[in-house]
Amino acid sequence: MKEKSLAPYIHPQIKILEEELHNKQVQLNFLMRITQAINANMSQRDLFEMYAQFLHQDLGVNRLAMLFKEPLGWKCHKVIDYEPKEIEQLANILVRKYKDFSRLGELSPELLKPFELVIPVFHKDDPLAYILVGKINQTEDAYDRFKFMISITNVVAVAIENKRLFNRHVEQEAYKKELELAQRVQKMLIPSEFPELPAVELSTIYRPHSDIGGDYFDYFILEDGNLIICLADVSGKGIPAAILMANFQATMRSAVKIYHQLDDLVQHINTNLVGITKSERIVTFFILKFDPVKREIRYVNAGHNPPIYINGHSTELLKKGCPILGAIEHLDNIDVGTIEIGDSESLFVLYTDGLTDLRDIHGAYFDEEKLIQFSEKHKRVSAGDFNKQLLEAMEKFKGQRAYPDDIAVVTCKIKARSE
Numbered sequence: 489m490k491e492k493s494l495a496p497y498i499h500p501q502i503k504i505l506e507e508e509l510h511n512k513q514v515q516l517n518f519l520m521r522i523t524q525a526i527n528a529n530m531s532q533r534d535l536f537e538m539y540a541q542f543l544h545q546d547l548g549v550n551r552l553a554m555l556f557k558e559p560l561g562w563k564c565h566k567v568i569d570y571e572p573k574e575i576e577q578l579a580n581i582l583v584r585k586y587k588d589f590s591r592l593g594e595l596s597p598e599l600l601k602p603f604e605l606v607i608p609v610f611h612k613d614d615p616l617a618y619i620l621v622g623k624i625n626q627t628e629d630a631y632d633r634f635k636f637m638i639s640i641t642n643v644v645a646v647a648i649e650n651k652r653l654f655n656r657h658v659e660q661e662a663y664k665k666e667l668e669l670a671q672r673v674q675k676m677l678i679p680s681e682f683p684e685l686p687a688v689e690l691s692t693i694y695r696p697h698s699d700i701g702g703d704y705f706d707y708f709i710l711e712d713g714n715l716i717i718c719l720a721d722v723s724g725k726g727i728p729a730a731i732l733m734a735n736f737q738a739t740m741r742s743a744v745k746i747y748h749q750l751d752d753l754v755q756h757i758n759t760n761l762v763g764i765t766k767s768e769r770i771v772t773f774f775i776l777k778f779d780p781v782k783r784e785i786r787y788v789n790a791g792h793n794p795p796i797y798i799n800g801h802s803t804e805l806l807k808k809g810c811p812i813l814g815a816i817e818h819l820d821n822i823d824v825g826t827i828e829i830g831d832s833e834s835l836f837v838l839y840t841d842g843l844t845d846l847r848d849i850h851g852a853y854f855d856e857e858k859l860i861q862f863s864e865k866h867k868r869v870s871a872g873d874f875n876k877q878l879l880e881a882m883e884k885f886k887g888q889r890a891y892p893d894d895i896a897v898v899t900c901k902i903k904a905r906s907e
Contacts, residue, residue: 589638
């Protein structure tokens with residue numbers, strides 16, 4: 489008896505196995521290529537393109553939308569046969585409803601109707617990406633393709649997230665180096681110690697709110713023996729404020745050598761500031777000039793917190809001057825204040841608004857009145873001891889609360905004239 493051939497029965501199985509083997513080979517090849525691309529630090533855009541091309545050409549996906557979470561919100565990076573619109577609304581629907589791989593149907597929200605599948609990618613509980621797939625070529629190995637699609641989507645999405653985190657780390661390291669440089673520059677700009685003068689004691693407190701402060705103080709001893717003390721509060725924080733402060737100091741140091749009258753000096757500084765910032769940044773400023781021979785103080789307050797002046801039993805706030813600097817190109821009227829100190833001991837307390845912005849646990853402020861009371865109580869101690877006790881009072885007042893702003897204090901004590 490002649491045996492029947494098994495070829496008609498074996499051939500279809502072989503064909504199916506060959507197709508499966510081919511599909512696995514295609515998937516393996518892509519996995520190797522995408523891994524090599526990730527290791528080679530391929531750009532995010534090129535990874536998107538490679539991934540989309542594979543889904544379209546090798547897995548038969550004819551409609552595609554890829555939503556990735558960016559620092560400023562969700563963005564649709566790659567689409568095929570789809571017009572991206574209402575991305576934020578679409579992303580909100582996906583984040584709210586889909587935590588796992590899901591098929592979409594007639595009951596899906598309207599914005600998802602063009603698609604058949606949604607593939608979410610999460611890192612812990614945070615969504616990284618959503619891949620929307622539609623119009624898929626139907627074949628017998630559809631389920632296998634779906635599984636691989638999910639796997640490769642996670643590989644690509646996590647790689648892109650890692651790339652983003654790495655880039656953020658690089659940016660943070662670069663910023664850290666810039667910050668360290670700015671800190672070193674700022675330390676060079678702000679005096680760390682004051683000279684010993686026969687008639688004057690000087691002491692400072694400086695507490696930047698962040699790593700770099702926008703407060704500035706300085707002193708200058710002129711050729712005629714006069715002493716200039718200045719204090720400024722630059723608008724803004726961080727590196728931009730530090731850069732402006734550095735420029736402000738450079739302007740001050742050149743101006744004090746040229747302009748002998750305070751109103752001319754302040755006018756020059758204001759004009760220079762407006763030229764640099766185009767009135768986009770402002771500076772509150774106080775400058776004091778002491779003539780040790782005449783025992784005379786001349787000052788200008790440009791929109792700054794009024795310094796406290798105590799002479800004997802008299803307390804005065806130094807308010808004369810002009811508006812803040814940097815707002816308008818020309819200051820029409822600069823009122824220069826004059827104080828005849830006489831022979832008695834005098835105390836000047838210059839400070840920025842970070843001091844009076846301090847709050848205690850009940851929300852009360854370390855306001856001007858409290859500072860005046862403290863100054864009158866401690867007016868007899870040296871400038872150094874005054875600031876030491878003021879700093880202790882500040883720390884006790886605020887408790888565990890952080891400093892709300894930069895704080896700079898310059899305490900100037902003019903000794904009584906010796907007989």
